[in-house]
Amino acid sequence: MSGAPAAALPHWVDLALLPLLNLLLALAITAGLMLLTGNDPVVALTALAMGSLGSADAVGYTLYYATDMAFAGLAVAVAFQGGLFNIGAEGQAVLAGIGVALAALHGEALPAALLLPLAVLAGAACGAAYAAVPGWLQARRGSHIVITTIMFNFLAASLLVYLVVNVLIAPGSMSPETRRFAAAADLPSLSALGFPSSAPVNLALPLALLAAGAVWLLVWRTPWGYALRVAGESAEVARYAGIDQARMTVLVMALSGALASGVAVNELLGAQHRLLLGFTGGYGFTGIAVALMGRNHPAGVLLAALLFGALTQGGAELAFEAPDVPTEIVVLIQGLVILLTGALGNMLRPALLRALRRRGG
Amino acid sequence: MxxxxxxxxxxxxxxxxxxxxxxxxxxxxxxxxxxxxxxxxxxxxxxxxxxxxxxxxxxxxxxxxxxxxxxxxxxxxxxxxxxxxxxxxxxxxxxxxxxxxxxxxxxxxxxxxxxxxxxxxxxxxxxxxxxxxxxxxxxxxxxxxxxxxxxxxxxxxxxxxxxxxxxxxxxxxxxxxxxxxxxxxxxxxxxxxxxxxxxxxxxxxxxxxxxxxxxxxxxxxxxxxxxxxxxxxxxxxxxxxxxGRRLLPPPPRSAPQPGPALLEARGLVVRDAAGVERVRGIDLALRGGEVLGIIGLAGNGQGELLETLAGMRAPDAGEIRLRGRAVFPGRDFNAAALRRLGLGHVPEDRLRSGLLSRASAADTAILGYQGDPAYRGRLGLLSPGRIAGHGARLMRGHDVRPPDPTLRAGLLSGGNQQKLILAREIERDPSVLLVGQPTRGVDIGGIDAIHRRLLACRAAGKAVLVVSVELDEILALADRILVMFDGRVVGELPAAEATEGRLGLLMAGIGPERASAAPVPA
Missing domain, CATH: 3.40.50.300 (P-loop containing nucleotide triphosphate hydrolases)
Structure with a gap:
């Protein structure tokens, strides 16, 4: 009967002010901790900011990292919208990398206009297929997707090691990586946009923006996306509406895996130009935080990806600029951001609500 | 003391x-x-x-x-x-x-x-x-x-x-x-x-x-x-x-004019996830222009029966025909397919299955019909404008208050949620309308409005099935009453012969012979 209606904040507060306050709070706590450990927070945070945004080169790196975060974040967010917690973006990106590499290595004779799309599609197909399996297992066999996707990360990592070390390794090479892909498989860099050629940001960035737009259209503007969101909100309602949930689970996971393949595209075709171990760099996991902070919405994911990209890049610079500041400080900031925006996302909400109400009278 | x-x-x-x-x-x-x-x-x-x-x-x-x-x-x-x-x-x-x-x-x-x-x-x-x-x-x-x-x-x-x-x-x-x-x-x-x-x-x-x-x-x-x-x-x-105002007299009911059987079920058996038989061999025929009431205490298989007839779950045995067409056994037996064949369904538990409590009322108003081209705009994409327009029309036409399609469906009162769901299902002009607990958690004014809607459907020649645990409601609406107990139909009474006492005994699982012989409690 008469329950307390959930107190609603204006949209802009929810989507912009609250995350910003959480970010500032995370930085403030970090600064406090740096003071306690005898470091100068102003120097460190300046280095962090300059290192990530202070030059065209730094921005190029930030955007390059942000591309990985965006793809991984989109992958997790889409699955979330469908009510599925995909922890396996990392493994799906690994499989996608294998697909990308096989296409790039075997299609060397093709012109770039064919080889690039082929490699991208091969990666997407491998990522999608690898994600669809846990989806199918949940839909048909009741194996929980969180467990299976975690385990599939290990399987993917082992497969990558086996393939790179035993099968695909460049002949005569001592390091575990394939030979360089043909130049036709190089994603063009964005030097045309004024980034120095040293910055690894590449055509995968606009691809990520495109993917975000496509995800938004698909999820919020198509009947299929409507069904996806219904299935994500409630299995019971989906059953009532006649949505085939088993099919939906498999398809959502496949879509999620295909999005995760963007990490492989950015890394392998855009920057490394060869298949090597550990190229996914944990972005698949950071993607969970990115999706969380971005409220599982493509626009939010892009913003969060930018933040995490900047933290990653700035953190690397910090290690050079202020060597006595422990590099873990960046991990600390990331952790605090995740904690404050994700786990404690509503901590500031009541205070903010009161403040707004006072102002509004 | x-x-x-x-x-x-x-x-x-x-x-x-x-x-x-x-x-x-x-x-x-x-x-x-x-x-x-x-x-x-x-x-x-x-x-x-x-x-x-x-x-x-x-x-x-x-x-x-x-x-x-x-x-x-x-x-x-x-x-x-x-x-x-x-x-x-x-x-x-x-x-x-x-x-x-x-x-x-x-x-x-x-x-x-x-x-x-x-x-x-x-x-x-x-x-x-x-x-x-x-x-x-x-x-x-x-x-x-x-x-x-x-x-x-x-x-x-x-x-x-x-x-x-x-x-x-x-x-x-x-x-x-x-x-x-x-x-x-x-x-x-x-x-x-x-x-x-x-x-x-x-x-x-x-x-x-x-x-x-x-x-x-x-x-x-x-x-x-x-x-x-x-x-x-x-x-x-x-x-x-x-x-706060005079109660309207109960809506008058014309004599039933049953048409052809629009929904038929034979030998339906439904087991739950644990393998327990919830519906144990039920036959029924629902005719156009009549309201068939199913009453029983909660948990005697009515819920499962309703879900099965609506295509939300497949029976373990039996046959279902919708408008003369065999839909079960059949390959395409699901809620969406039955909707396309002209079946509307208001679920028993609206919060759990009937609406998207976190989505807008307008989004809830297309649930189950999201594939309809009427809601699409340019490039075949869903058009928020058209969806909102449809929601607003539905809410105005069925007196859903407040008539604001952007409001979260979960924030509407129970009665207004139910009116919205009913509006969505009726607006599609279904031949067969299945309604579970039409007025659960609905206030008196709302009950009256919902009952009138259902009787209007009956007058329009639709076949209406009402499952309810409220005796008053079944007596007010139904032309024929089936009483369910322990997964079976234990009695069928025309409305004229149904009294609270007889129905109550049947609902408690006391056989029809004794039910008719027993004195009717006040």
Missing amino acids: ILPPEAPPAIELRGIDKRFGAVHACRTVDLRVEAGTIHGIVGENGAGKSTLMAIMHGFYQADAGEILVRGQPAAIRGSRDAIRLGIDMVHQHFMLVERLTVLENVLLGAEGGARLAPGAARARAELARLGDAYGLRVDPQARIEDLSVGAQQRVEILKALHRGAQILILDEPTGVLTPQEADDLFRVLRALRTQGCTVLLITHKLREIMAVTDRVSVMRAGQMVAHRDTAATSAAELGELMI
Whole structure:
């Protein structure tokens, strides 16, 4: 009967002010901790900011990292919208990398206009297929997707090691990586946009923006996306509406895996130009935080990806600029951001609500 | 212990006020409940009855006003305080641990020491005494999950009495009971009154108020609008006080003009996930231009039957034909496919299955029909404008308040949620309309509107199936009534021959031969 209606904040507060306050709070706590450990927070945070945004080169790196975060974040967010917690973006990106590499290595004779799309599609197909399996297992066999996707990360990592070390390794090479892909498989860099050629940001960035737009259209503007969101909100309602949930689970996971393949595209075709171990760099996991902070919405994911990209890049610079500041400080900031925006996302909400109400009278 | 008439009231509320954000749930409410009486509180859903009770029981604190218990000002900050003052509550949804026995449940929170045995022995003796004094007999060793709903309710009352309750609050206690069980409950309540207990009965069923209370208070929109001696009022007066205007007479019903059978089922068997047969061989034929009512106590297979007919679950055996076409056994048996064939379905549990509580009302208004090109705009993409327009039209046409399609569906009141779902299903002009619990949690004004809609569907030649646990509702709507018990149809009565007494006995699983022979209780 008469329950307390959930107190609603204006949209802009929810989507912009609250995350910003959480970010500032995370930085403030970090600064406090740096003071306690005898470091100068102003120097460190300046280095962090300059290192990530202070030059065209730094921005190029930030955007390059942000591309990985965006793809991984989109992958997790889409699955979330469908009510599925995909922890396996990392493994799906690994499989996608294998697909990308096989296409790039075997299609060397093709012109770039064919080889690039082929490699991208091969990666997407491998990522999608690898994600669809846990989806199918949940839909048909009741194996929980969180467990299976975690385990599939290990399987993917082992497969990558086996393939790179035993099968695909460049002949005569001592390091575990394939030979360089043909130049036709190089994603063009964005030097045309004024980034120095040293910055690894590449055509995968606009691809990520495109993917975000496509995800938004698909999820919020198509009947299929409507069904996806219904299935994500409630299995019971989906059953009532006649949505085939088993099919939906498999398809959502496949879509999620295909999005995760963007990490492989950015890394392998855009920057490394060869298949090597550990190229996914944990972005698949950071993607969970990115999706969380971005409220599982493509626009939010892009913003969060930018933040995490900047933290990653700035953190690397910090290690050079202020060597006595422990590099873990960046991990600390990331952790605090995740904690404050994700786990404690509503901590500031009541205070903010009161403040707004006072102002509004 | 009969208290002298000049004794202070058992509970007195003075100027109780409570707000939840923008909702003013209780507006300076005054209430005086004399000791040793049965006092009814009636009001529509959302009138503030439950909030008021929750304040008396310490679940909420009032923003203003005071509570006097037996003439003494009392601060009730939690159910612990309430119990100490002898106030206890039997909730609409029982607060019992299903896997524990009756005795263990009664002991819960009143264990009386670190060792269980002495307390248990005392409780056992107390249960026997209470059982004799009030006619509340329950086997203390029985597990709750094995008990009928009526017996579970007796356990709730015993639990309260064991904790020393002198003032007992019952929230919608008869919602889950058969008429016979309700009569038993009223006997218990009268026995409690004789022993000096005070009973507060919250309900929206006026018949019960008239049957058992001494005094009655009426709430409307957070305010106490009237206090009456039950003997000096009538159900009609109370009903008008509740909704603040004259009640419309029940919608007239023309003679049924049954058309062809539009939905037929033969030999339906449905098992649940655990493999238990919930529907055990049911045949039915639903004709155009009639309302078929299915009644039964909750959990006797009606829910599963309705879901099966709606395509939400596949039966384990049997056949289903929709508008002459065999849909089961068949490859494409699902809710979406049946919708396309002209079947509308209002689910029993609207919050769980019928609407998207976190999405807008407009989004909820296309649920199940999201593939319709009418909602698409450029490039075949869903058009928010068209969806909102459709939502607004639906809400205006079916008097869903407030008619704001951007409002979250979960924030609409129960009645308005139901109107929205009904609107969505009716607007599609289905040949067959399945409706589960049409007016559960819907206030009187809403009930009337929904019943009129359903009868209009019948008049339009649609086949309407109504599954309800409310006898009044089935009697008001149905041309034919099927009674379900334990997964079977145990009786079929034309509306003219159906009485509450006959239906009640059938619902309790007492065979039709005895049902027709048995005297009809008042």
